[in-house]
Amino acid sequence: MEASTIIYSTAAVIGTIIVAFIVSLWLPGIERKFVHARIQQRIGPPISSPGFMAPLKFFFKETITPNSPVPRLYNALPLVAILSIFFILLFLIPQMYFLGALASVIAIVGLLKVEEVIYVFMGSLSQSVMSLSMPFPDVVKGAKHQKVTRSFLENLSSLRAFRLIAFGSFPLYLAIFVPVAMAGSVFLGDIVSYQQIHGPILFTVAGAIGAIVFFMGYMILLNEYPFAILKTKADVIEGPYMEYAAKYRAYNYIARGFLMFALGALFSVLFLGIPPNLFSVGILVNIVVALLFPIFMAVMSAFSPIFTNKQFYPVVTGLSLLGVLAIIAAFI
Amino acid sequence: MDEDKKSSRPGVIETEITMGPVHSAAIEPYRVRLFVEDEIVKDAEITVGVNHRGIERIMEGLPVEKANSLTEKICGICSNSHIWNSVLVAEKGLGIEVPERAAYIRVIMEELERLHSHLLYLAHGNEVLGHETFAMRLFYIRETVMELLRMIGGNRVQYGVSIIGGVRPRCELDEMRIQKIIQGMDYLEEKIADFADRFVSDPMVISRITGTCPIPKKEALRLAVSGPTLRATGVELDLRRDMKEYDPFEFDVITQEGGDVKANLLMRVLESFESIKIIRQAIKDLPKGPITDRSWEMQDTDVIKSYIEVPRGRLYHSYRLEDGRVRGSIVRTPSMTNIGAMQYACIGHHITDAQLGIVQCDPCFTCTDRAIQIIKL
Amino acid sequence: MSLKSYSRARAVHVMLVYTGGCNGCDIEIVNSIFSPKYDAEQYKIFLTWNPREADVLVVTGPVTKHNEKPLKAIYDAIPEPKAVIAAGACALMGGVYKNIHGDIPSEEIAGPVDKIIPVAAKVPGCAVRPEDVLAGAVAALPLLLEAK
Numbered sequence: 001m002e003a004s005t006i007i008y009s010t011a012a013v014i015g016t017i018i019v020a021f022i023v024s025l026w027l028p029g030i031e032r033k034f035v036h037a038r039i040q041q042r043i044g045p046p047i048s049s050p051g052f053m054a055p056l057k058f059f060f061k062e063t064i065t066p067n068s069p070v071p072r073l074y075n076a077l078p079l080v081a082i083l084s085i086f087f088i089l090l091f092l093i094p095q096m097y098f099l100g101a102l103a104s105v106i107a108i109v110g111l112l113k114v115e116e117v118i119y120v121f122m123g124s125l126s127q128s129v130m131s132l133s134m135p136f137p138d139v140v141k142g143a144k145h146q147k148v149t150r151s152f153l154e155n156l157s158s159l160r161a162f163r164l165i166a167f168g169s170f171p172l173y174l175a176i177f178v179p180v181a182m183a184g185s186v187f188l189g190d191i192v193s194y195q196q197i198h199g200p201i202l203f204t205v206a207g208a209i210g211a212i213v214f215f216m217g218y219m220i221l222l223n224e225y226p227f228a229i230l231k232t233k234a235d236v237i238e239g240p241y242m243e244y245a246a247k248y249r250a251y252n253y254i255a256r257g258f259l260m261f262a263l264g265a266l267f268s269v270l271f272l273g274i275p276p277n278l279f280s281v282g283i284l285v286n287i288v289v290a291l292l293f294p295i296f297m298a299v300m301s302a303f304s305p306i307f308t309n310k311q312f313y314p315v316v317t318g319l320s321l322l323g324v325l326a327i328i329a330a331f332i
Numbered sequence: 333m334d335e336d337k338k339s340s341r342p343g344v345i346e347t348e349i350t351m352g353p354v355h356s357a358a359i360e361p362y363r364v365r366l367f368v369e370d371e372i373v374k375d376a377e378i379t380v381g382v383n384h385r386g387i388e389r390i391m392e393g394l395p396v397e398k399a400n401s402l403t404e405k406i407c408g409i410c411s412n413s414h415i416w417n418s419v420l421v422a423e424k425g426l427g428i429e430v431p432e433r434a435a436y437i438r439v440i441m442e443e444l445e446r447l448h449s450h451l452l453y454l455a456h457g458n459e460v461l462g463h464e465t466f467a468m469r470l471f472y473i474r475e476t477v478m479e480l481l482r483m484i485g486g487n488r489v490q491y492g493v494s495i496i497g498g499v500r501p502r503c504e505l506d507e508m509r510i511q512k513i514i515q516g517m518d519y520l521e522e523k524i525a526d527f528a529d530r531f532v533s534d535p536m537v538i539s540r541i542t543g544t545c546p547i548p549k550k551e552a553l554r555l556a557v558s559g560p561t562l563r564a565t566g567v568e569l570d571l572r573r574d575m576k577e578y579d580p581f582e583f584d585v586i587t588q589e590g591g592d593v594k595a596n597l598l599m600r601v602l603e604s605f606e607s608i609k610i611i612r613q614a615i616k617d618l619p620k621g622p623i624t625d626r627s628w629e630m631q632d633t634d635v636i637k638s639y640i641e642v643p644r645g646r647l648y649h650s651y652r653l654e655d656g657r658v659r660g661s662i663v664r665t666p667s668m669t670n671i672g673a674m675q676y677a678c679i680g681h682h683i684t685d686a687q688l689g690i691v692q693c694d695p696c697f698t699c700t701d702r703a704i705q706i707i708k709l
Numbered sequence: 710m711s712l713k714s715y716s717r718a719r720a721v722h723v724m725l726v727y728t729g730g731c732n733g734c735d736i737e738i739v740n741s742i743f744s745p746k747y748d749a750e751q752y753k754i755f756l757t758w759n760p761r762e763a764d765v766l767v768v769t770g771p772v773t774k775h776n777e778k779p780l781k782a783i784y785d786a787i788p789e790p791k792a793v794i795a796a797g798a799c800a801l802m803g804g805v806y807k808n809i810h811g812d813i814p815s816e817e818i819a820g821p822v823d824k825i826i827p828v829a830a831k832v833p834g835c836a837v838r839p840e841d842v843l844a845g846a847v848a849a850l851p852l853l854l855e856a857k
Contacts, residue, residue: 048719134779238758238759245762249762278772
């Protein structure tokens with residue numbers, strides 16, 4: 001390879017990731033201001049506030065030691081999340097397709113799994129003041145069941161995160177394998193070039209079904225409202241994020257926005273055949289997809305209550321069946 | 333309360349989850365300990381007393397007029413009910429006949445309060461369901477009632493109108509106020525009906541609330557549940573039927589079947605329409621005449637008791653008068669009897685639903701926190 | 710305005726703690742946040758229930774004995790800079806519950822709020838009006854902006 005090619009590729013990769021990062025900072029604001037506030041008939045916050053100014057503010061707050069058995073590990077987890085999302089985005093960029101096995105659907109599924117496993121750790125490591133350690137005379141004379149083990153609210157969300165790993169992300173992974181079935185290859189490069197020849201997968205029957213399943217899986221992975229059982233206000237308040245303060249909370253905000261963009265980019269690679277690349281017009285498509293997904297998601301979440309397991313299992317089962325159908329359709 | 337048949341299976345409780353006194357699902361401070369196994373609540377314990385302020389102690393020995401206005405501060409949601417009932421106690425004891433116009437204004441105020449309380453209940457219920465949009469929509473509808481209350485009572489909260497012998501002179505209904513109330517009722521009827529249509533046609537919401545945390549009729553009677561929560565189980569018991577203030581008005585006692593969250597929510601929606609009906613009748617037939625009767629003499633009395641129906645159920649006030657001062661005041665609020673139902677409703681359901689089960693009984697723990705002793709008969 | 714102050718002014722997270730008032734203030738404050746008529750979010754005020762996320766603590770009620778320790782614990786959990794708004798007559802001076810008969814203090818009440826935690830802004834009213842709560846939150850802002 002020539003030096004100029006290497007410089008060009010490096011610039012493309014770094015540039016793309018910076019653009020992704022900048023776009024991702026505005027996504028929560030757009031969701032809140034243009035969709036939620038509009039549906040709820042109010043003015044709503046400025047678009048910079050929820051996604052950009054809030055994390056910035058948290059960087060200027062006092063760093064405290066969280067109430068956690070392993071505070072350092074707990075604080076490091078959002079960085080791990082950001083890192084895994086960073087790698088997802090990195091492998092999606094066409095200049096990185098030479099990495100072989102890493103630039104494949106398998107690697108991406110693995111990295112998304114990391115994202116989910118982190119919630120389990122977060123939940124079990126957080127011990128917020130809002131539940132058990134609240135100074136309140138609980139175990140006193142006359143109280144019920146005094147010898148029961150007592151646990152924190154976050155342990156509950158850890159348990160739920162564990163369940164979500166088992167079944168919650170099924171639809172997303174099934175949807176990811178629809179293009180794989182059509183292109184006959186797990187490598188992103190092959191999937192993209194297949195679509196350049198045959199047209200985007202989205203416009204086939206299997207692809208359309210797969211896209212719907214992908215979208216719902218996207219909502220489940222982002223824990224947005226109907227599927228927000230991990231961090232619902234009705235019982236676990238904020239779930240795994242309870243103890244993050246100052247800059248670590250900011251990392252969480254950033255990770256969420258970043259994941260929204262990364263999944264949007266994943267969709268445009270797998271279903272539209274347009275990888276994120278700063279030096280091609282295609283990046284605009286990526287940005288549009290990254291904007292459209294949160295908007296659809298916000299519309300859904302504004303109109304739905306929280307799902308408990310009773311609603312969650314049938315929905316996931318139905319979506320998984322749809323995903324299987326899409327894969328079968330892809331083979332036909 | 334310990335011997336609920338649903339609870340106390342030994343050896344299945346895995347862990348205990350505590351929530352409160354500050355929690356996102358509870359508007360008020362209270363502590364709830366949920367004993368769970370695999371996210372299913374096996375037993376629950378609600379601790380009240382967190383905001384015990386000893387109102388009765390403060391009332392002891394106060395002049396009766398002062399004590400009456402103090403009862404308003406028992407609760408910010410049903411402040412008018414408290415002051416009304418407290419005034420009724422004194423009126424009963426002193427044998428005061430309230431002018432008819434004043435009685436009508438009191439009923440109008442009470443029904444407006446029922447509207448705002450029920451709308452708040454629905455909004456809070458939706459918030460716990462996780463449906464922010466519906467909650468905001470309801471808060472917006474509720475704003476109309478709040479404006480009407482402010483117009484009549486002079487304050488958005490703590491708007492009690494009753495004084496011994498009638499209503500405060502400020503709360504006289506003139507032509508402008510009557511017009512505003514009529515307009516407000518038209519607006520509310522339309523908006524609540526729209527909301528109810530939208531609410532029951534939402535499949536996601538319906539799947540959440542149908543059959544969630546039911547309280548059977550028998551259990552409700554055993555736990556001495558009162559108010560709309562009891563009527564949602566199918567028992568037709570409304571104290572308004574027996575109150576002489578409500579005699580001139582024609583209204584239905586709404587009942588629902590099942591006592592689950594859906595029945596409770598619909599119960600409140602339908603009761604709102606009845607309240608609107610009563611207010612319209614009261615405005616139409618509003619008698620002329622004075623609103624305060626000042627021709628009464630203070631005298632010592634025995635202990636006098638009074639029960640009225642308030643938005644949450646049955647409210648009890650009693651005291652005796654000595655030298656124009658209040659002695660031995662007792663207040664019992666409806667949420668007190670409903671705590672048993674709250675604990676019962678949680679059991680056997682998912683934790684997220686359990687919060688809904690507590691909210692469905694319309695808890696008002698600030699009312700409830702007084703020196704109490706539960707005796708099992 | 711420095712970037713620090715600017716970002717702090719553009720996102721204020723408010724946490725509510727009710728310490729045993731009569732519910733009136735509590736509901737008015739919830740109203741000011743949830744009701745589209747007042748809509749606190751347009752003033753960049755966001756509601757949170759997690760002390761680790763909060764900047765501003767809104768306290769209502771006279772602080773009963775049982776609520777004293779939880780209030781302190783929640784206050785301590787908020788990272789600096791933080792500001793406390795005492796809302797309503799009870800939070801300001803104990804309201805009607807503070808004294809029984811003249812000036813005999815009631816043994817149920819540990820408050821008012823500024824006895825337990827430092828208060829930055831006081832919002833009077835019984836019950837507070839939603840507009841006043843928003844004004845109080847704005848009044849506490851300079852304290853947050855100028856903190857280091």
